[in-house]
Amino acid sequence: MKAIAKCKNFFKTLSEKLKALPKKLSARFAGAKEILSQGNGKVTASMAVMGLGQLLYRQWAKGAMFLFVQIAFVTYFILTGATDLFGFFTLGTREGNAWYGVEGDNSVVMLIMGILAIFMIVLYIAIYIANVKDAYRIQCAVDTLKEPAAFREEAGALLDKSFHKTALALPVIGVCVFSILPIVFMILIAFTNYGDTIVPPALVSWVGLENFRKILTLGQFAPTFFKIFGWNMLWAVMSTALNYLAGLGLALLLNKACVKGKAIWRAFPILAYAIPGFITLLGFKFMFSYGGPINYYIQQGGGEAVGFLGLDAKWSARFIGLGVNAWISIPSTMLLATGILSNVNTDLYEAARVDGASAWKQFIKITLPYVLFATTPVLITQFIGNFNNFGIFYFLRDGLNIDGYFLASDTDLLINWLYRMSIDNNYYSIGAAISLVIFIITSVISLAVYVLSPSYKQEETFR
Amino acid sequence: MNQAKMKVAKAKTQKVLNILITYCILVVVAFVFFFPCMWLVLASFSKSGSIYSFDGFFPAEYGFDAFRTLFTDTVMYDYPKWFLNTLFIASMSCIIGTVLTILTAYCMSRFRFKSRKAMMKTTLVLGMFPSFMGTIAVYLMMTQFNLINQHWGLILIYSAQAPMGYMVQKGFFDTIPYSIDEAARIDGASNFTVFVKFILPLSKPILVYTALTAFTWPWSDFILPKMLLIDKNLYTVAVGLMSLGETEFARFAAGSIFIAIPIIVLYFCLVKYMINGMAAGAVKE
């Protein structure tokens, strides 16, 4: 019931926001209108050539910087930018032949460089607007007979008022190039015919929604998709809950006053943390195999060997996966929880103790809300991480086709299935289309959870 | 009188029981985490090298051969070199990555600017994309930037992608009371000074956590170096170990132990920051 109410609430705020949108937009454009109508000759100069207005106002350093940006961009467009941008649309026109040394176009590289060119153009527009706004700001200052801010002052603001701009510049650029660009690339690949025999030097072309049509018309596809999706959701929820609760529990346990030698006790999980994941996974796979040590002892004790990860081992393999994943992830959750617990306001506990609240009550009323608040985003990231946890079942139980599944096993997650289908035969475009579908489903779910979570709504609560 | 005594006694037994249970759980937990690691250590001391000459968890014969070959037999598997490569890549990525992540998290926690919420949602959603498909793009980009077969190429990617995981750190900064900032700003400190002089000293636990994750990721990552490093002399330990033959389990185990050691050492060096915390010292209302 509560959930439904929450959803209703969500949509209500959404519709309100939508209604407010035109107003907001017009408010935005009001600023632009003002500059357009009030801007003087020097601002116009900045509009024609970046930095010119600033130079005319004798703001040498800033003007020179804007001018430099202008020159740099024009050079970039002449050298590669324009060709890259065209390449984005054509994806290459000339097929190479390495046998006779004929150089051709590499469609995929052209696509990437094309995306980069578009990024650059967006960046250019942003700097251009900043340049015009800046010129107008100087105009206003001069008009009101104030001394326009000196360059040194403005540079100083970068460490104070606009500290966030300085601090975020590098991370944003890095994330754009190495995280966002690859994803944009993948999304675009879903609309091409890249893959199978069409890989460079063959020329790739845009095919619109063809890949999605193919997926929808595949009869075998849907049943397996829903089976795997169901298990994938279950897995993500269970493993996230398990890792989170166990990590938190461990941190609380180690926080108890009666525990002596905390550093030593804490070191054991750290051992697990210190060993790279793939080594752990290979080790556990061996441990549970027919020839592994556990079966050795079972057989020594006169029992029959057990196929923990074998053909029929649907649930035992799933539980082993959960356990192994927990073994790998609990230590880092514990570290995190320890850090956060050390930040809880101890006064609250004292007050609670004075009021005679039990330890359990203290946990429920103080610790849990606090920790939950601080870690909701982490919880979501962990959920996503587990949802897309490729390694666990790839290492533990790869290479099986189970009846009733289309080219998959009953422990495979969507990402394993996707990998099997797309990588072995390099069906990049179809793989990208499927991941786009999965991506849309999962992101809608987690975004909704996030937006509805208290830590997003009331960021200021615990201040 | 008697009743009171009984109550005290009951409370005492309860306390003892509490301690007993706590320690029981701790012992079990310690065993669960310790045992597989110990197994790995034992395996590295196996004489024959093959995991199949074990009696259950224990090697049939012990010896130091694995460690000797690990460091002396470098024709095919140059472990010492790989180790140094990994150390270099991980340290550099750790330093740059930590700085970028902390800065991002701090800004997201303390500043209210136009695109903030949009940025937060975007980063959240982006993490959901199945990453292995994006690696193709990363590889192609690196060929264009001429950064294949170079350690700096890896460092660039690790550091650049690190801020994507700023959520944990932001959550931490959110819990540091605003009053600290306000007090400092009244004294005329700039935002930069507030960050460096007041917030950072309070953030040691999260700094340590960030540094540790920023270090362990490149330290044990397999996929990126496998793709970007072609020359065997440039390999990282993870890639190198995976290329070991299947009968060389002892060497594999010995190699793994040496990967684990720096992280354990780091932990023990930094443990006091993580445990003592600083909540007590912070401004309380």
Place this chain on the structure above:
Amino acid sequence: MKKTLPAIIAHAAVILALILLMGFLGVIAAGVAAEGSEKFTGELERNVTLRILENDTAKEQGYLKELLEAFNKEYAGYGIVAVDANMDQYTDLEMGGPYGYGPDVLYQANDALMKYVDGTRKHILPVPVEKLDCYAHVDDNAWDAYKVTIDTQEFVCGVPVNIQQPLLYYRKDLLPENWETEWDDDRNGVPDMIENWCDLYRYSQLIRQQSAGSKYGYMKSLNDGYFASGYFFSYGGYVFGGEDGKDTTDVGFSKNDGYLGGKIIRQLASVMNLECTEDTITKNSYSRMAQGAYFATMTTPDVYTMFLKEMVLAGYTEEYAKENLVMTSVPKLPVSGDLEDESQGFREMTVMGGVNGYAISSYTKAPNAALAFVNFATSYNMINRRAELLGISPARGDLAETLGGLNATINENLADGTIYVMPSVRALAQVWTPLQTYCAVLADDALTGKNAYVTDDALKKGIANVDSQIYAAIHTLGGA
């Protein structure tokens, strides 16, 4: 408004015009077709460095070093230097090659090499093989593994070095003492259990009985598709149809009497344990053979040294190990398809094999020097040395004949088709999982007593299902 807007429009127009102009210029420039030319001019490039990718064993045993030294000495006059590429032996040329990071010459298996020339891919060069010294000495079947037809024209893209085929490894000292009287029906001085699978099966049963289940006869991970596929081939199954075995629309493990392969696998499983359903036995056979827990196994010739090493570790002298660890060609299969029925006689077992060889990267700057290297490395003397150091079976017929023994047999096997050469197509990657699962299911079926695959009908259905799964894996997503 009047003054300012034109400035913005002018700015945008100039930038836009610039982009359009440069962009169109770029497109026009790309339209000018570049002229290509034949790469093998016969003229050796001077002062170049060749990066050679060899396999790990060649490096470990010191063969690569010898080869490079000999070559560099010979071609010092031209300034040609060959060096170790120092890359992973399975490096994918398609990844690095086009961007200049690949080796110049690579030594890999035929299926790995030929996937570089699939469809429009042309990552390795067609080699003018008639110019090579080894041309006449290598059997046509070996050359076939490297042939590719593009627009009705046939090219050869690799040079065979050695033939890989599964062999039977067994411990001579574990034969029964009375084998000459009891286990040699045809009195040819060769124990029957290494001549045919029926007796190997019987002997395995006997060993298990006598040791009360602690020792085994023949042991092998049955889920290994590379080795298991041979049982299906022997009764008429195949991977892909078509004249060149590359028609992926025709998947044929179940064709003819292919299902009988499944029957053999079930029977073999019954003398093993559940470890045969996963890769455990493949991995532990080295030490278990040395301990005497297994009598025989099947694997490729290149791992002989690993078995030797384990035997020495187990306390035998090297001479004893060499004397008693024997490699031989695989036993014969019963015509009946039933290991308990020898009445219809025996037939040769067809095994999946491969031809390893050299190829020249299309991105090399010195194709002629690379060709000279390949010619040098496939010369009689170098291959002879290779065989000596690495124990490979050379593809050169002249050498195989001189070396004699198993080498000659393997060469004959290739010629008469008892080696089924791995089809050189990319789609081969999709074969393994379905096949592997089915073989594991069969072994599990026999060992756990589920007995779902006892009848011929069930076996036929099972293998037909494998075929359709492989077909689906290849064509569902790719099919237009």
